[in-house]
Amino acid sequence: MGLAGIRIILVEPAGPLNLGSIARVMKNFGLSDLVLVNPQCDRSSTEALNMAVRAKKILASAVIVDTLPQALQGCVRAIATIGRDYDGELPVENPRQVFPWLLAEPEKPVALIFGREDRGLTNQEINYAQKLVFIPTNPQYSSLNLATAVSICCYELSQIAENFINQDIQTSETASLDMIEPYYQELESLLLSIGYLYPHTAASRMEKFRHLYNRAHLKTGEVGMLRGILKQVQWAIENHHQK
Template identity: 85%
Template sequence: MGLARIKIILVEPAGPLNLGSIARVMKNFGLSDLILVNPQCDRTSFEALKMAVHAKEILENAVIVNTLPEALQGCVRAIATIGRDYDGQLPLENPRNALPWLLEEPEKPVALIFGREDRGLTNQEINYAQKLVFIPTNPEYSSLNLATAVSICCYELSQLAENFVTEKIPTTEIAPLDVVEPYYQELESLLLSIGYLYPHTAASRMEKFRHLYNRAHLQTTEVAMLRGILKQVQWAIKNHSQIENL
């Protein structure tokens, strides 16, 4: 049941052979929900279907979206995989330590994000994730094939799920990522307008805000409250002169 909630998200996959191999390994280890963000190849091409073997239905049922936020709609947790130097705020974890966190969410969809074959994920795309996974490899040849990286993570998830027991604790309505994202956009716009943020440093500052709120595990009602505060601040700024004359 835990694996059924996990979305495997591929950002701009370009190789049909990789796509087919990924579908096959997903079925090998009990995953089935594949989402393709702006794919650069045909998921139903001869090469993809040939590599998928008996997992063709995973390719045929794959959901295609234009952007990563669309792929994450409804998800409350997301881990991004990274295979390059990273100087951001999130710690890099290996799959065995990080992936149990996805299984801890008992009911809502969660996501595991993989980047492009040639250059991985952009910094902006990384910011949509709450955790980062790095697969340790031989430093003399550290580059991993996309399908291989997916295989390692799917294997780890299947092994973890066999013995994973979710504690019955009171559940709260953790806000899906697509509910939190508009708040980040509104917050950035407001902070730019009042001069707290500057355009050339906004991305790095907002990354810190994202990490702060991610640690808080915001509930849907809390996001609504925060957005209400922003709207009231915007109203107060717009009506500043009227307020002073009261």
């Protein structure tokens, strides 16, 4: 589901320009699930539509509900955005710390909650979230425009999601330990036969080779290539002796 499974929830948004801008930035970063809790402006107003540009469908398909619990229905994880003056009990984290947790449920809906432009979320609304996020800003002027806050969060989510995808690709290609072990055995045998290793120091030397290859995170194809080199070297040695 990825980014498409992230639900952007706006509690009582009042500015149509903000609403249109948020729809646009959601489309920019591949998000489409927008929920409005008791909106104080018209999502179909000229101002909202003009700001949305090519993201008018996101505005049109936005779900409107009366309460935050209704907006969170079906979600398995939720993060609420808060301002600098929060003094509650939940720990406050920055986007890069907490968003990986939100994306760790790729097959189920999750939510990112934004409060009102003028006063954010109430304590009761914050209690519906499992984690809190704060966007670090200049302490002398920490107030962020709602659309700007959503934009920053969407960007951070997209970057973290891309890292997850890259990690999955790398993991799927990484050679398993039982695939690498025969290579170590063949390497040790060859190095002993050519006198590079000595029986009484082979174990410690091979440990260094293991550490070297472990840092390389060998892929399946790379292990096959290395084993092919060993076989060719062994063939060359044997044929050289026969001549």
